[in-house]
Amino acid sequence: MKERAITPAIIEKHGITVDEFARIKEILGREPNFTELGIFSVMWSEHCSYKNSRPELKKFPTTGPSILVKAGEENAGVLDVGDGWAVAFKIESHNHPSAVEPFQGAATGVGGIIRDIFTMGARPIFLLDSLRFGPVDKNSPGSAANRHLLSGVVSGIAHYGNCIGLPTIGGETWFDETYAGNPLVNVFCLGVLRHDQIARGAAKGVGNPVFYVGAETGRDGLAGAAFASRELTEESKEDRPAVQVGDPFREKLLLEACLELLASGCVAGIQDMGAAGLTCSTCETASRGGTGIDVDLDLVPKREEGMTPYEILLSESQERMLVIVHRGQEDSVREIFDKWDLPHAQVGHVTDDGMMRIRTGADVVAEIPASSLTDQAPVYHREAADWKPPDQLDINLVPLADIASALPRLLAHPTLACKRWIWEQYDHMVRNGTVVRPGSDAAVFLARECGKFLAASVDGNGLITKLDPREGGRRCVAEAARNLACSGAVPLGATDNLNFGNPHKPEIFRQLRDAVEGMAEACRAFGTPVTGGNVSLYNENPSGPIDPTPVVAMVGIVEDEAHITRQAFRGAGEAVWLLGDRDAGLDASQFLLIVHGRKEGRPPQTDLAAEILLQQTLRDAIRSGFIRSAHDCAEGGIAVALAECCISSEPPLGAEIELPDHKRRDDEEFFHEAPGRIIVSVDGSYESALAALCAERGVPAKRLGTTGGKDLVIGLRGREYRWPAGMLFRVWDSSLGELMDAVAEPLAAH
Amino acid sequence: MKFAVLRFPGSNCDQDCLRTLRDNFGASAEAVWHKETSVDGYDVIVVPGGFSYGDYLRCGAIARYSPVMAAVTQAAARGVPVLGICNGFQILCEAGLLPGALMRNRGLHFICRTVHLSVTNVASPFTRGANQGEVIRLPVAHGEGCYFADEATLEELEQGGRIAFRYCEADGSITTAANPNGSVRNIAGVLNRQGNVLGLMPHPERACEERLGSTDGTFVFASLLGAGLSSVS
Numbered sequence: 001m002k003e004r005a006i007t008p009a010i011i012e013k014h015g016i017t018v019d020e021f022a023r024i025k026e027i028l029g030r031e032p033n034f035t036e037l038g039i040f041s042v043m044w045s046e047h048c049s050y051k052n053s054r055p056e057l058k059k060f061p062t063t064g065p066s067i068l069v070k071a072g073e074e075n076a077g078v079l080d081v082g083d084g085w086a087v088a089f090k091i092e093s094h095n096h097p098s099a100v101e102p103f104q105g106a107a108t109g110v111g112g113i114i115r116d117i118f119t120m121g122a123r124p125i126f127l128l129d130s131l132r133f134g135p136v137d138k139n140s141p142g143s144a145a146n147r148h149l150l151s152g153v154v155s156g157i158a159h160y161g162n163c164i165g166l167p168t169i170g171g172e173t174w175f176d177e178t179y180a181g182n183p184l185v186n187v188f189c190l191g192v193l194r195h196d197q198i199a200r201g202a203a204k205g206v207g208n209p210v211f212y213v214g215a216e217t218g219r220d221g222l223a224g225a226a227f228a229s230r231e232l233t234e235e236s237k238e239d240r241p242a243v244q245v246g247d248p249f250r251e252k253l254l255l256e257a258c259l260e261l262l263a264s265g266c267v268a269g270i271q272d273m274g275a276a277g278l279t280c281s282t283c284e285t286a287s288r289g290g291t292g293i294d295v296d297l298d299l300v301p302k303r304e305e306g307m308t309p310y311e312i313l314l315s316e317s318q319e320r321m322l323v324i325v326h327r328g329q330e331d332s333v334r335e336i337f338d339k340w341d342l343p344h345a346q347v348g349h350v351t352d353d354g355m356m357r358i359r360t361g362a363d364v365v366a367e368i369p370a371s372s373l374t375d376q377a378p379v380y381h382r383e384a385a386d387w388k389p390p391d392q393l394d395i396n397l398v399p400l401a402d403i404a405s406a407l408p409r410l411l412a413h414p415t416l417a418c419k420r421w422i423w424e425q426y427d428h429m430v431r432n433g434t435v436v437r438p439g440s441d442a443a444v445f446l447a448r449e450c451g452k453f454l455a456a457s458v459d460g461n462g463l464i465t466k467l468d469p470r471e472g473g474r475r476c477v478a479e480a481a482r483n484l485a486c487s488g489a490v491p492l493g494a495t496d497n498l499n500f501g502n503p504h505k506p507e508i509f510r511q512l513r514d515a516v517e518g519m520a521e522a523c524r525a526f527g528t529p530v531t532g533g534n535v536s537l538y539n540e541n542p543s544g545p546i547d548p549t550p551v552v553a554m555v556g557i558v559e560d561e562a563h564i565t566r567q568a569f570r571g572a573g574e575a576v577w578l579l580g581d582r583d584a585g586l587d588a589s590q591f592l593l594i595v596h597g598r599k600e601g602r603p604p605q606t607d608l609a610a611e612i613l614l615q616q617t618l619r620d621a622i623r624s625g626f627i628r629s630a631h632d633c634a635e636g637g638i639a640v641a642l643a644e645c646c647i648s649s650e651p652p653l654g655a656e657i658e659l660p661d662h663k664r665r666d667d668e669e670f671f672h673e674a675p676g677r678i679i680v681s682v683d684g685s686y687e688s689a690l691a692a693l694c695a696e697r698g699v700p701a702k703r704l705g706t707t708g709g710k711d712l713v714i715g716l717r718g719r720e721y722r723w724p725a726g727m728l729f730r731v732w733d734s735s736l737g738e739l740m741d742a743v744a745e746p747l748a749a750h
Numbered sequence: 751m752k753f754a755v756l757r758f759p760g761s762n763c764d765q766d767c768l769r770t771l772r773d774n775f776g777a778s779a780e781a782v783w784h785k786e787t788s789v790d791g792y793d794v795i796v797v798p799g800g801f802s803y804g805d806y807l808r809c810g811a812i813a814r815y816s817p818v819m820a821a822v823t824q825a826a827a828r829g830v831p832v833l834g835i836c837n838g839f840q841i842l843c844e845a846g847l848l849p850g851a852l853m854r855n856r857g858l859h860f861i862c863r864t865v866h867l868s869v870t871n872v873a874s875p876f877t878r879g880a881n882q883g884e885v886i887r888l889p890v891a892h893g894e895g896c897y898f899a900d901e902a903t904l905e906e907l908e909q910g911g912r913i914a915f916r917y918c919e920a921d922g923s924i925t926t927a928a929n930p931n932g933s934v935r936n937i938a939g940v941l942n943r944q945g946n947v948l949g950l951m952p953h954p955e956r957a958c959e960e961r962l963g964s965t966d967g968t969f970v971f972a973s974l975l976g977a978g979l980s981s982v983s
Contacts, residue, residue, distance in 0.1 A: 158860050162801070162860055162893075163760070163801040165763070165800060248801070248804065249760050249803065249804025249805075249806065252760055252762070253759055253760075340759065341759065424859070424862055425860045426860075426862060427860070427891040428862055429862060429889050429891060429953070429956050430762060430799075430891065430956075431765070431766060432766045432769065432770070432956055432959075435961050437963075446961070448769060741857070
């Protein structure tokens with residue numbers, strides 16, 4: 001076969017540096033051919049190798065008593081949940097594909113993360129999503145494009161998740177100009193399995209046959225991993241062929257067939273073909289197995305004629321898996337995949353020479369030591385710029401806004417408004433386990449397979465991370481843990497998605513490093529190991545990098561169904577208490593951003609010791625049966641949190657509240673975002689017990705008032721603000737839908 | 751009494767139906783693969799929700815050709831109760847076991863929420879446990895649940911009392927606002943002429959436990975089992 005000659009221009013086009021090319025030659029002992037260059041380029045891309053972030057990722061705590069499969073060992077980490085059962089979970093981004101083709105970009109992101117979970121032998125049971133878009137309100141320039149992206153991404157997630165039958169039970173969505181043109185689409189999937197069902201992505205057993213199963217290979221998604229490791233430019237639309245097309249129906253069949261195959265006991269190793277497709281799955285399984293692998297591309301099921309080895313190896317066609325089967329049990333694969341009407345082919349076998357050998361018939365088209373692709377990728381210690389803490393906000397330079405109109409304005413802002421327009425498009429009830437539905441602090445799901453109540457929350461705050469990366473890292477972990485505590489859960493572990501700009505820029509690398517250190521510090525404090533995650537760098541649009549946005553998804557367990565707690569006030573006459581009274585200015589608050597258009601100030605710092613004490617105390621109060629409802633004070637401060645407790649009640653309920661006086665301006669007292677505060681409601685007969693528990697633990701607790709009536713009334717220093725709860729509900733509930741349904745829908749299959 | 755829950759490629763509410771029948775009602779229920787050619791020995795056939803064949807071509811349009819559907823058609827003719835939920839309703843319409851068709855939702859979005867329904871037939875084996883005009887709460891989750899039939903068919907359905915459920919307000923009034931998908935005359939579920947085939951878009955199997963938010967779906971399965979129990983015992 002005639003191979004294309006390797007020129008400096010071709011090397012550069014593959015994103016390979018001069019030094020990296022020299023290293024490739026050293027590994028091979030010769031010049032690579034064109035196909036081999038393509039293989040190195042995808043395997044050594046940031047997306048596959050984490051070459052820019054690996055030294056930072058090592059800072060995460062990855063061990064703990066419940067860890068069964070550690071971060072980095074396999075496609076997803078696995079955690080023990082008791083009684084012989086475990087959970088596998090992970091979050092993954094599909095930011096770049098979603099920017100150029102929102103529907104398919106988001107859909108295939110869902111498909112990819114689901115495959116990561118069932119590759120582990122787990123039955124996927126639910127999804128979460130974490131989304132960021134530019135402004136969608138009509139007055140913002142470019143909002144039509146942002147609405148198009150939001151609409152497409154939500155339809156794409158709905159299309160894939162709904163069809164495959166996985167409920168999307170929670171998430172978060174923020175809107176800010178920093179994400180215009182570079183939306184963030186992070187999707188989390190969790191699956192359950194018994195300890196003895198954990199599957200491995202290793203090519204074990206020399207001579208064992210290697211099967212290709214699932215959809216045929218086409219030219220779609222060529223080298224998507226390399227595409228995801230570049231900045232988005234005006235020309236990125238020309239990269240549309242690098243976005244794959246998803247077929248959730250095929251994936252549903254693949255999922256059922258693979259779980260059936262794994263249950264049959266014939267599988268020696270299994271690995272999905274995601275980023276870098278056949279290339280990644282073959283060299284990774286061989287490298288993990290300490291073996292080699294020999295594959296004949298002529299045997300690979302193909303969708304199109306005349307594909308070159310380069311195209312077959314780098315294709316990112318979706319819904320495909322590589323399965324290594326114990327010799328002699330090949331018929332099990334054929335039977336099961338025939339039953340599910342899925343293509344399958346024996347394409348090669350496991351060898352003992354450590355080489356990834358790719359043939360077309362008798363011709364060897366690529367021959368590379370497998371471990372050189374996975375373990376010898378270059379690692380870059382990037383330069384970090386100096387950083388000095390931002391100045392504290394000078395409140396005297398902030399005009400005093402009208403409190404009465406500010407609260408409904410905040411509740412109507414798409415970032416704070418009810419996300420019903422989004423989650424009603426997701427089937428959030430299939431699998432009959434959604435006990436706490438979207439819209440409360442953490443979702444709670446009954447995994448029917450094992451009878452466990454699992455809680456999950458996904459959190460990130462780009463504004464705080466931009467102003468103080470380390471605090472941004474700590475904050476998202478502490479908030480996720482707090483959300484779990486508010487739902488009555490004990491946190492078990494976490495998965496992270498690091499969404500940052502170009503790490504070659506020292507100020508960006510500094511953000512990445514500090515945010516990771518903040519997250520790692522908080523994860524250690526909460527005893528929640530990181531079981532794996534995803535890094536998405538080069539999130540930049542023509543006007544610059546995004547605000548750094550580390551996102552964490554945390555999983556917990558509710559030990560007793562009676563402990564499940566929601567944010568909504570449950571009836572009139574409950575006492576409202578604030579646990580964890582803290583004071584702060586308007587620095588880095590959504591109020592300052594939404595009302596004054598300013599991203600400024602020194603974010604109030606998370607006090608991890610106080611936070612742990614607060615959460616533990618809340619859980620104990622819940623266990624003691626004191627707590628009727630619990631809600632975290634987060635974006636929008638205490639006023640927004642109180643309003644949410646009122647209006648997520650059905651029907652909306654009023655409350656009479658007196659805020660604690662910290663001798664600050666009214667706008668600060670109402671809307672500051674000091675972390676570590678929780679609003680609870682309690683039955684009057686338990687008030688003294690709650691107060692005693694908090695006093696004993698040293699958790700500041702204040703009685704704020706009582707629920708009841710039709711209005712939310714908040715008093716401070718003798719002044720009184722009054723809002724009809726029904727009015728607050730309407731602006732909060734309808735604002736996103738009103739913005740979105742006025743625009744035309746993108747074409748979508750469902 | 752034995753339930754068959756059909757399983758097509760792409761069915762995704764089959765496990766929910768099986769678990770609900772077994773765990774909440776102690777019923778005997780088995781999954782029946784779509785390539786089977788007989789449903790003999792089953793007393794009730796459930797065609798569950800999901801995306802059979804990925805909803806390609808049209809929802810239910812390919813599943814109706816699965817071998818098992820010929821057997822279901824024969825069983826229905828013999829009077830065996832057949833319950834089609836969501837995608838199952840779409841399949842039964844495509845198979846000609848129920849009149850009308852289900853089109854893309856008004857507003858074009860997939861919609862998952864809990865809705866109010868008025869029970870407007872209490873004579874069928876599926877609804878005999880309810881009271882005429884009773885208002886219940888069930889979840890819907892579909893992209894193509896906008897029921898349509900021509901005027902003559904609609905009149906026939908009305909005259910025969912074959913409209914089993916209508917979308918309504920909490921107080922039972924039938925309004926446009928209460929109609930999540932634009933279905934003609936707020937129709938959420940219909941019966942065949944013999945009254946032994948029911949199709950509905952809402953999911954009764956998702957409303958059989960307090961912890962899931964509603965137990966209003968219970969009466970559908972209880973009605974079926976009640977009917978069976980008297981003949982068994």
